Amino acid sequence: DAGITQSPRHKVTETGTPVTLRCHQTENHRYMYWYRQDPGHGLRLIHYSYGVKDTDKGEVSDGYSVSRSKTEDFLLTLESATSSQTSVYFCAISEGLAGNEQFFGPGTRLTVL
Amino acid sequence: AQKVTQAQTEISVVEKEDVTLDCVYETRDTTYYLFWYKQPPSGELVFLIRRNSFDEQNEISGRYSWNFQKSTSSFNFTITASQVVDSAVYFCALSEEGGNNRKLIWGLGTSLAVNP
Numbered sequence: 254d255a256g257i258t259q260s261p262r263h264k265v266t267e268t269g270t271p272v273t274l275r276c277h278q279t280e281n282h283r284y285m286y287w288y289r290q291d292p293g294h295g296l297r298l299i300h301y302s303y304g305v306k307d308t309d310k311g312e313v314s315d316g317y318s319v320s321r322s323k324t325e326d327f328l329l330t331l332e333s334a335t336s337s338q339t340s341v342y343f344c345a346i347s348e349g350l351a352g353n354e355q356f357f358g359p360g361t362r363l364t365v366l
Numbered sequence: 367a368q369k370v371t372q373a374q375t376e377i378s379v380v381e382k383e384d385v386t387l388d389c390v391y392e393t394r395d396t397t398y399y400l401f402w403y404k405q406p407p408s409g410e411l412v413f414l415i416r417r418n419s420f421d422e423q424n425e426i427s428g429r430y431s432w433n434f435q436k437s438t439s440s441f442n443f444t445i446t447a448s449q450v451v452d453s454a455v456y457f458c459a460l461s462e463e464g465g466n467n468r469k470l471i472w473g474l475g476t477s478l479a480v481n482p
Contacts, residue, residue, distance in 0.1 A: 284468050286469075293474070294474070295457065295472050295473065295474040295475050296457065296472045297472075298469060298470075301468075301469065303468070311469070341409070343411060345411075347468060349468055351397075351399070351461070351463040351468070352399035352416065352418055352461060352463065353468065354401060354413045354416050355413070355470060356413060357410065357411035357412075357413075359409070359410055360409055360410070
């Protein structure tokens, strides 16, 4: 299995508070991704990174920011959490060549009250 | 525009039945890649297979087989002699070669329930 960990695995927070989710990989893969998964919507890309300090938006980036200061870590921040951001968040990695599969972390279940 | 359609939202079968999960894709690229992932009830996402657009050979792995047909833009997944452990949500995804983004376009998934 690819070495991908996410922390925390579960979090309950209140509306308006900042939240940071961490993804850590030991595979030295170039690309990292943050997705959210919601019933009826499948997997939706929030942000992705194609190198240290190189990031770009996905399809549902509003309300989220990311940072990647090291190859192995990709942080997702909710600046001011809202109830609509209650979801399961997955981090994924890939080597970055065309056609490379993505490998996923175990997910973080976030509840915003 | 790229798109992946998994028309079957939910499928329920009895153990030992064969079941086929459909995946239809749209792309303008001539070079692209197709994937299947499995998400069991425990929640993790597991990579199953990758196919590139130049390889239309069917693939078999144990009870799993995949049928890629460019003529119909389909990449269907068949489970033979299904088992309860096959119960999961299965996702089909598409990636195009061009550009720097290396993003996957995901179908919404098919939830498969295999009943004893």
